[in-house]
Amino acid sequence: MGKISEEIKTEALDFIKKNKGLKVDFDKHYSGPRISSEFMDCSMPMTFDHYSHCSLGCTYCFAYMFKSNNPNFSERLHSVDVKAIRKGIENDNPGGRQKWMYENFYKKRFLLHWGGMADPFCNFEKTNGDGYKLLKILGENAYPTLFSFKGSCIFRPRYQKLFEKYADQKNFAFQVSIITGDDDLARQVEIGVPIPSKRIKAIKMLSDMGYYTILRLRPFIIGITDIGLDELLEKSLKAGIQGVSMEFFAMDSRVTKGMIKRYEWLAELTGIDDIQKYFKQLSPKERGGYLRLNRLVKERFVKKVYQFCLRHNLTFGCSDPDFKELNTSGSCCAMPDKYPDNPELENWTKNQLTYVLKKARQYYHKKGMVAKIHFNDVFKPDEDTYIVDPRLANDHVSMVAKNAGRRFNVTYLDIARDTWNNLRSPGNPRNYFHGKMLPYMLDPNGDLIFKYNPSEYEERWVKEGINLKR
């Protein structure tokens, strides 16, 4: 155990030391914002990172998995073009990607999600400060933005002052990621990351300013996050959270040498003998090579967090494909359905499967009837123009190895339709939600109609007195 632990720590600390003071390479800009590859069930498909990678050394990092599997990944640090983004947001003759983003998102004041693959307040921000310039632009324009973070740069006086300055606008919301309330345990998993108690202070600081804050229990690692979970929830509540969002750790079956070591280390901490065997055995095969544990393994933890949210009237968000129907708002990041203090924070899309599953669950428990879900009722090009814009979909993961003719003609609507109708695809609703939506028949357009499929746990929970109508 000691040997693996030391190797992992040394690797992560070397990474942090190497990156300390790393300056942005200006030979090219990092592209952003982009569309989330999970747009089919994502309420905030416009996702954004301002640096090409992250300085933190979290051993479970999914971005590390994706990037270490990407032969094009470069260790040189690139940042987005701040001036171009300003032009896009302010509609000051924007060009290229910013023009596309203006036409599909900025113009509608669509909620920006900052912190998809990297941390907005990590050590790179301390050295380079490009994020600060962007924050000023977003603040001046009162642009609705959700931050996902755990970095400590936010405690620096100039950032605190900036957030205090715009607190009255309430155009910012914050998700703070914490995987355990135990500082010592966190140090072994999240190397070089501020300890959880410091992150709870960040929640308190931002909540006291009047911002909407969310506890982001992601990734929920069984064997780590469940230890001291009650205490963590209580502490976060005291600090002022208004929502909780959770998603369980998933294991990528495409492993690099670095990843194998990290997996072994996580296995020791969680009490698993052979992590690859464990995940293969307990993950539904229909979901493909990104191994997510099945519903039965997760149930007791989801139940605890869901009940906590009901008790304290918090927004419950579950980004995991299992239990997605339990979301109490249509956004699995736990953004509220209604936010009278600044209605622009409600400006996320409802034309996605998280919202649909939530409505279907409510429909079943309120009326005892099952929802039938049509493709054309979920994806609406009139409202979400980005799904029919052919300039945006060519960098989607499904376009890898496609010829140029296909890549530059495809739209997100085409990708959604292919996935919706292809029962072999891991992203197909039947497979991804593992039976929560079952194909029923074809509609006149040739698209599958799915049925909401109530699970056995729903009946059991209702008998125990848990409210599933919310």
Added chain:
Amino acid sequence: MGGKSIYGDKMDILKSIGKKKSKEFDVMKRFAKLIEGKTKEEIRKIEYSLLKPETLPPYMGKTTAQTEHQKRTVAFTFKTQKDVQKLSSHFQVLTYQGNNLHKTDWLMEIVRLLDIGAMEWREETKSFHILNKNLFKKKRKLKRRK
């Protein structure tokens, strides 16, 4: 989800829950008892042996004509360029490479066709005739034997 897409099937649901109840209900009840007072290593072992994924019911109904699998790009070989032009008047041609491989063969990429290896235009039927998919493989094998 408009009004037309949601309507009731109350009986169906009651039946489906009844079927599931016996299996999963028992598993979860057993699991809750088994993990009482156990260490996390022991709990992981119980999870491993007891909480296997549910089996999804198969879908026996109709599927859409074109799936991503069927729409994948394939290479076609034609005898003359005329055949290629005829094909492009029937189907969307995305990339035309125009490689002249063996003087009479033409390689191209098209989409929205079923899994076909090779075909030729026949005047008498005014249609494309599907040739044996393994035509070229067989030819190569024959040469080796000689």
